[in-house]
Structures are given as C-alpha cells and as structure tokens.
Amino acid sequence: MEAYLDNAATTQVFDSVKDIMIKTLREDYGNPSSMHSKGMKAEQYIKESKQIIAKNLKVDEKEIIFTSGGTESNNQALIGTAFANKRAGNHIITTRIEHPSVYNPLIYLEDFGFRITYLNVDNKGKIDIEQLKNEITDETILVSVMYVNNEIGAVQEIEQISNIIKEANKNTLFHVDAIQAFGKYLIYPKRLGIDLLSISGHKIHGPKGSGILFVRDKVKVKPILFGGDQQKGLRSGTENVPAIAGLGQAVFEIYNNHEQKINHLYELKQYFIDRMKEIEEVTINGLDDNIKSTAPHIISVSFAGIRSEVLLHALEEKNVYVSAGSACSSNHPSLSGTLIAIGVKKELLDSTIRFSFSVNTTREEIDYAVSALNEIIPLLRKYRRH
Amino acid sequence: MFKAFLIKYAEIGIKGKNRYIFENALRDQIKYALKEVGNFNVIKEQGRIFVECPESYDYDETVDAIKRVFGVASICPVVQIDDCEWDPLAKAVGDYVEQMYKDKSFTFKVEAKRADKRYPFTSPEICMKMGEYLLDRFPNMKVDVHNPEVKINVEIRTKGYVYSLIIPGPGGMPVGTNGKAMLLLSGGIDSPVAGYMVAKRGVSLEATYFHAPPYTSERAKQKVVDLARIVSRYSGPIKLHVINFTDIQLYIYEKCPHDELTIIMRRYMMKIAEQIANDNGALALVTGESIGQVASQTLQSLNATNSVCTMPVFRPVIGFDKQDIVDVAEKIDTYETSILPFEDCCTIFVAKHPVTKPSLKAIERSERNLEEQIEELVKVALDTKETILVD
Numbered sequence: 001m002e003a004y005l006d007n008a009a010t011t012q013v014f015d016s017v018k019d020i021m022i023k024t025l026r027e028d029y030g031n032p033s034s035m036h037s038k039g040m041k042a043e044q045y046i047k048e049s050k051q052i053i054a055k056n057l058k059v060d061e062k063e064i065i066f067t068s069g070g071t072e073s074n075n076q077a078l079i080g081t082a083f084a085n086k087r088a089g090n091h092i093i094t095t096r097i098e099h100p101s102v103y104n105p106l107i108y109l110e111d112f113g114f115r116i117t118y119l120n121v122d123n124k125g126k127i128d129i130e131q132l133k134n135e136i137t138d139e140t141i142l143v144s145v146m147y148v149n150n151e152i153g154a155v156q157e158i159e160q161i162s163n164i165i166k167e168a169n170k171n172t173l174f175h176v177d178a179i180q181a182f183g184k185y186l187i188y189p190k191r192l193g194i195d196l197l198s199i200s201g202h203k204i205h206g207p208k209g210s211g212i213l214f215v216r217d218k219v220k221v222k223p224i225l226f227g228g229d230q231q232k233g234l235r236s237g238t239e240n241v242p243a244i245a246g247l248g249q250a251v252f253e254i255y256n257n258h259e260q261k262i263n264h265l266y267e268l269k270q271y272f273i274d275r276m277k278e279i280e281e282v283t284i285n286g287l288d289d290n291i292k293s294t295a296p297h298i299i300s301v302s303f304a305g306i307r308s309e310v311l312l313h314a315l316e317e318k319n320v321y322v323s324a325g326s327a328c329s330s331n332h333p334s335l336s337g338t339l340i341a342i343g344v345k346k347e348l349l350d351s352t353i354r355f356s357f358s359v360n361t362t363r364e365e366i367d368y369a370v371s372a373l374n375e376i377i378p379l380l381r382k383y384r385r386h
Numbered sequence: 387m388f389k390a391f392l393i394k395y396a397e398i399g400i401k402g403k404n405r406y407i408f409e410n411a412l413r414d415q416i417k418y419a420l421k422e423v424g425n426f427n428v429i430k431e432q433g434r435i436f437v438e439c440p441e442s443y444d445y446d447e448t449v450d451a452i453k454r455v456f457g458v459a460s461i462c463p464v465v466q467i468d469d470c471e472w473d474p475l476a477k478a479v480g481d482y483v484e485q486m487y488k489d490k491s492f493t494f495k496v497e498a499k500r501a502d503k504r505y506p507f508t509s510p511e512i513c514m515k516m517g518e519y520l521l522d523r524f525p526n527m528k529v530d531v532h533n534p535e536v537k538i539n540v541e542i543r544t545k546g547y548v549y550s551l552i553i554p555g556p557g558g559m560p561v562g563t564n565g566k567a568m569l570l571l572s573g574g575i576d577s578p579v580a581g582y583m584v585a586k587r588g589v590s591l592e593a594t595y596f597h598a599p600p601y602t603s604e605r606a607k608q609k610v611v612d613l614a615r616i617v618s619r620y621s622g623p624i625k626l627h628v629i630n631f632t633d634i635q636l637y638i639y640e641k642c643p644h645d646e647l648t649i650i651m652r653r654y655m656m657k658i659a660e661q662i663a664n665d666n667g668a669l670a671l672v673t674g675e676s677i678g679q680v681a682s683q684t685l686q687s688l689n690a691t692n693s694v695c696t697m698p699v700f701r702p703v704i705g706f707d708k709q710d711i712v713d714v715a716e717k718i719d720t721y722e723t724s725i726l727p728f729e730d731c732c733t734i735f736v737a738k739h740p741v742t743k744p745s746l747k748a749i750e751r752s753e754r755n756l757e758e759q760i761e762e763l764v765k766v767a768l769d770t771k772e773t774i775l776v777d
C-alpha cells in the first residue's frame with residue numbers, strides 16, 4: 001500500500017488533464033500566434049481554458065493572465081503593481097507567514113525604495129486585524145495576504161481584510177496568494193474586493209508549470225517579462241498551450257461536485273485528527289475547535305522528540321509520503337517562518353510534519369499512514385538525540 | 387585545425403621492461419576517457435601515444451577529457467604532415483604558424499626530431515633550414531635559441547608532425563597499473579579527494595558507503611553516487627558498495643557510552659570495509675582523514691580506529707589543512723556536490739562532547755557490551771549490501 005499525503009506540495013494530474021495535454025502535444029501542437037489553422041486550433045484551447053476559469057472565478061476573461069505557476073504569479077503581482085503604482089506611494093504590507101515567492105520579491109523591491117511592513121499572526125495563524133488598520137497609510141499601495149497558509153492551513157478572513165483596506169485607503173490594492181486555497185474554496189475575487197489573485201495549476205491536479213494571475217480590470221500592472229507581447233503585452237512568451245489546456249481541465253474537474261469534494265476532505269481531516277489521539281506527545285499546530293475555520297487539506301503535526309526529517313524518511317520506507325514543514329523550503333534545512341510566527345515551541349520546530357490530502361485521498365490511506373506512525377514513533381523515540 | 391594530439395608521459399618512460407604494461411594501460415585509459423566525447427583512434431607508436439581525430443570533434447571537451455587521464459604529462463595538439471619532402475614540409479610548418487599566430491612579432495626556436503634516420507637532413511639541419519624558411523616568410527619573427535616565446539616542434543616519423551602548444555596533463559600513473567584499493571566514501575569533501583589522490587598513483591578504486599535510513603535520506607545516498615561518478619571520471623569505473631549501517635549504529639548507541647559512539651562506529655566501518663576489500667581483491671583502504679580535523683581524527687582516535695585493520699590504510703590528505711583539501715575538491719569538481727546539505731551517518735547521534743583522546747583499552751572494554759549481537763549484525767549488513775557500478 002501507498003499513502004501520498006503531500007498534496008500541498010503537488011498533486012497527481014487528473015486523467016482528463018493528461019489526455020487533453022497529450023492532444024495538445026501531439027495533434028494540436030500549433031503556436032497560438034501562428035496565422036494558419038493549426039495556430040487557431042491551439043488558440044481555441046486557451047480560449048476554452050479561459051472561459052472555464054473566468055466562469056469559476058466570476059471574472060471577465062480579459063482579467064486572466066496565464067503564467068508559469070504560483071511563483072511567477074506572485075512575482076508578477078507584487079513587482080508589477082509596485083512599479084506601476086510607485087508614484088502613488090512606496091509602502092507595502094504583508095504578513096509574517098507568507099510563502100518565499102511573496103517574501104523574496106518584496107525583499108527585491110526594498111532595493112527600489114519600497115518599504116515593507118509585516119503583520120503579526122496569532123497562534124492560529126490569523127493576522128492581527130488591528131495592526132492592519134493602523135499600518136495602512138496614504139502611502140500604502142499594496143497589501144498582500146495569503147488566503148490559506150501552506151504549512152499549517154490557516155485561513156484568513158479575506159472579505160474582512162478587504163473591507164478594512166478599502167475603508168482605510170480606497171486606492172490601496174489587495175493581492176491574495178490563493179495558491180493553497182484555489183480548488184478548496186469558491187473564490188470570487190471581484191465580490192471579495194480582491195485586485196490581484198495568484199493561482200497555481202499543480203496544486204489542483206493540473207500540470208506543473210501552469211498558473212494564473214487574475215488582475216482586476218483597470219488595475220495598473222507593469223510586465224516583468226518582455227518579448228513578443230503575447231497576452232496583451234503583460235506576459236510575453238509563446239503560451240504554454242498544454243499547460244493552459246490542462247489547467248483549464250483541472251479547474252473544471254475540481255469545481256465539479258465541489259461541495260461533496262470539500263466535505264470529503266473535512267471528513268478525512270477530522271478523522272486524521274481523531275486518530276492522532278492514539279499517539280503520545282503530539283501537537284496539532286494552528287488547530288481550531290471549529291475545523292472548518294482551517295483549510296480542509298492541510299494538517300501540521302509536531303511529534304515531540306523526533307526529528308521531522310528522520311520521521312519523513314522512516315515513513316517513506318513504508319511508502320507514506322509527507323513533508324517536513326513546508327515542502328518548498330524543506331530542501332534547505334532552515335526552520336519554518338510560519339511555525340515560529342504562530343509560536344510553536346522551539347523544541348518542536350524541527351519535529352513538525354505536514355500531512356496534506358487531495359480529493360483522491362482515501363480513509364484507507366489515512367489508516368495505513370496512522371498505523372505506520374504507530375509502528376515508527378516508539379522506535380524513533382527510543383533513540384533520542386542529545 | 388588539429389587532427390591529432392601527441393600525448394607525452396613522464397614517469398612511465400623509466401619503467402624498464404614493464405614499460406609496455408604502463409603504455410598499454412595509458413592507451414586504454416585515454417580510450418575510456420574519450421568514449422563519450424567522440425570517435426578517436428588512440429595509437430601507440432615508437433614511445434609515443436597519438437590520439438587521432440578522424441571525424442569532426444569538440445576541441446575543448448577532448449582536451450579536458452585527456453587532461454583527466456593519470457599518466458599524461460602533457461598534451462600537444464599536432465598538425466600531421468603526410469608528405470615529408472622538404473618543400474611541402476616547410477610549407478606545412480609555415481602554414482601552421484600562419485594559422486596559429488595572428489601577431490607574428492614573437493621570438494621563436496625550431497626544435498626538430500627525426501625518428502626516421504633515413505631522412506636526408508639531420509635534426510640540427512632541419513632546425514636551421516626551417517628557421518630560415520620561417521624568417522623569410524614571416525619577417526617580424528625573430529630567433530631566440532635561449533628563451534624563445536614560442537618553440538616550434540617538428541618531428542619526422544612515418545609522417546611529419548608540427549606543434550607548439552603544450553598543455554600540461556595531471557601527471558601520475560595510469561589507473562590499473564598499481565592494483566586496487568577500497569575507498570571509504572562519505573558525502574563529505576575529504577574522501578572524494580583522497581580517492582582521487584590514490585587513483586592518481588595508478589590505483590583503481592572500489593568504494594564503500596554507509597547508509598543509515600531513515601536517519602540519512604535517499605538523497606544523501608544519491609549524493610554519494612554522484613560523487614563516485616565525478617571521481618570515476620579520473621579513476622575509471624568504481625564499484626560502490628552500500629552498507630545499511632542503521633542497526634549496527636543503533637545497537638552501539640544502546641550499548642556503549644555515547645561519547646565513544648563515533649570512534650566505535652568508525653571501528654566497525656573500517657572492519658566492514660576491510661572485509662569487503664578482502665572479498666573483492668582490494669589491497670588497501672583509503673580514507674579522507676586529516677589529523678585533528680574532528681574529534682574522531684585526533685592521533686589517539688586514528689590510532690584506535692586503525693587498530694581494527696590489518697590491511698594498510700592510506701590517508702592521502704592526512705597532512706592537509708581543510709583549505710588545501712577544498713582546493714583539490716574544487717579542482718576535481720567534487721566540491722559543489724560535497725557541500726549539499728544532507729546529513730551523513732556520522733553526525734546523527736554525535737555526542738555534544740565526544741572523546742578526543744580515547745584509550746584503546748577503554749574502547750575495547752566498551753565494545754565487549756556488543757558481543758551478544760554485533761557479529762550477526764555485521765554479517766547481515768554484509769549480506770544485504772547493495773552494489774552499484776558507477777561509471
């Protein structure tokens with residue numbers, strides 16, 4: 001048996017996604033900018049994907065840009081709006097629990113005279129609303145908040161945050177990194193007052209190398225890539241038709257019978273939390289009594305006295321796949337910023353594992369993973385490090 | 387412009403009656419090194435090795451590949467001259483200078499050799515006549531027989547050859563001419579360098595790596611395979627033995643004082659490596675130890691570790707400072723891989739204050755606690771070892 005519980009890192013593509021991608025790779029492989037019919041055929045895939053996405057976000061098709069993934073969407077959103085709006089001010093607000101693809105562009109922007117404020121979070125990972133109110137000034141051009149945190153599954157009150165921003169400064173733009181949220185929530189950016197929204201394809205059973213940036217009409221953004229002026233000059237480069245087609249198909253599937261899918265995820269999450277009670281010295285990070293106020297697919301668990309890397313490899317021997325902290329940063333053995341920000345005890349920082357589910361995860365997989373944990377943990381605790 | 391390389395070797399030249407063994411080995415190692423680069427003929431001829439390039443080839447890649455072959459003293463890109471009658475020979479040498487040197491205001495000297503003693507001119511005569519010819523053709527060139535900027539070498543064998551570039555090789559001896567040794571390869575900086583240095587003396591390598599899942603990851607193991615692959619570009623194919631060391635390590639952890647853990651562990655590593663060496667016909671062990679670098683490499687610790695082996699243990703970097711080792715690692719291209727951050731099995735349970743002056747008696751006393759199971763665990767480790775051929 002195998003249990004892939006690392007779906008916040010990436011997911012397996014849906015069969016229908018694979019099929020449509022192969023078709024665009026082998027049959028309809030034209031360049032969408034070509035004037036002949038093969039080009040037009042390829043362009044159709046982009047149009048259809050755009051329609052599906054626009055419908056699910058309830059936005060206009062022209063407000064959608066296809067990117068190479070979440071990192072590019074975040075970079076484009078932050079750097080693009082900062083440069084396009086720098087005459088209005090130089091202040092940007094974000095939180096202490098963002099992904100590096102938000103942090104690092106902001107650090108880059110500091111070199112160009114932008115000032116960054118980081119909002120604190122409580123032990124559930126929710127941002128300090130009062131602090132947000134106090135920090136917004138006339139100079140604040142952008143607020144960037146992550147919808148669902150990738151390490152602990154904390155969910156922000158996006159609508160409330162949006163209202164506060166617009167009350168304080170109606171010109172301040174609001175960017176939401178929805179990379180872990182999209183596919184899990186119905187997100188209607190225009191109703192929520194979101195100006196820019198980042199989405200990644202491979203977190204929702206689409207292909208790697210696919211992403212979306214929603215840019216609300218009239219929002220000024222400068223491109224960060226220059227070339228053949230595809231996608232109205234905002235994102236030069238031949239459109240990645242297989243990725244775009246696959247992404248559209250993934251969006252279609254994930255939002256089909258959506259409520260049922262999400263209920264399934266919450267059931268799994270509750271079940272997993274219940275079963276964790278069997279193991280001693282376990283802490284579930286950022287857990288709320290109301291499970292629905294956290295993301296349906298992410299659970300962060302600290303196992304006292306065990307190094308996460310060792311546990312991860314021991315689970316791997318039993319074909320159980322998980323992440324230590326955040327997958328994206330776990331190639332560098334640095335401690336997680338999010339876990340520190342929500343006040344996880346120092347001795348547990350290096351003992352934290354992230355389990356993450358997908359719509360295809362089964363109860364059997366969780367049973368299997370828990371029995372593996374029950375086997376491994378007592379053994380590992382026997383040999384504690386000094 | 388070069389259709390051949392002349393390979394010079396130094397040390398092999400003095401090997402008396404065994405010389406042909408070394409020459410053949412060198413020829414074979416050059417062939418092996420060029421296998422992936424393209425189609426070449428590697429020919430041994432009258433105390434010289436020639437690499438002929440019948441097809442188009444990438445000059446830089448070819449030179450880099452030959453530069454990794456131990457035993458090569460220098461590499462000379464040569465132009466072959468089929469017709470050695472004087473006029474065509476002189477013209478060809480002139481054309482060579484024409485093409486090689488844009489700016490012809492340099493001092494030069496012609497050096498000539500004739501292996502073909504029937505050639506109508508002696509070597510000094512060739513030098514003089516060729517010098518004259520070149521001075522006529524390129525009036526900006528000047529002769530300087532003592533300190534020339536360019537030496538133009540002309541050799542008359544069955545064909546004629548001209549060359550003036552001499553690219554230094556690595557020196558050493560061709561791998562395979564001095565037996566085989568077992569390298570204890572970790573993921574660190576030192577052991578690949580140690581392997582490289584021993585290989586340079588003509589020794590072929592096998593390697594042993596101690597893997598400790600789940601405490602060390604698959605990536606840590608892959609890193610060691612990658613390191614072995616880089617070393618094998620110099621040493622030729624390496625048989626890499628991977629030993630699962632977890633149970634032995636945990637058993638030592640359970641039964642022995644924790645400050646002696648590393649020493650005892652290393653003693654078992656040496657024992658196991660020696661066993662694999664014996665089984666595979668290797669005649670020595672090679673480690674990357676350097677005196678005083680870490681607690682397990684003090685003289686006392688080295689003494690305690692060494693005493694489990696009867697086989698010679700070579701520690702080619704023993705007197706190197708860390709930076710010296712890093713310099714070699716950078717030169718042979720293992721450094722970038724070595725510093726990838728994966729835990730290796732020596733650091734998992736490392737005590738805060740490990741013993742730095744272990745007494746052999748105390749260590750042996752502690753090891754008595756292992757008597758019950760250790761032999762069986764070592765046997766299992768040896769029986770379940772995985773062998774990967776890296777080339």
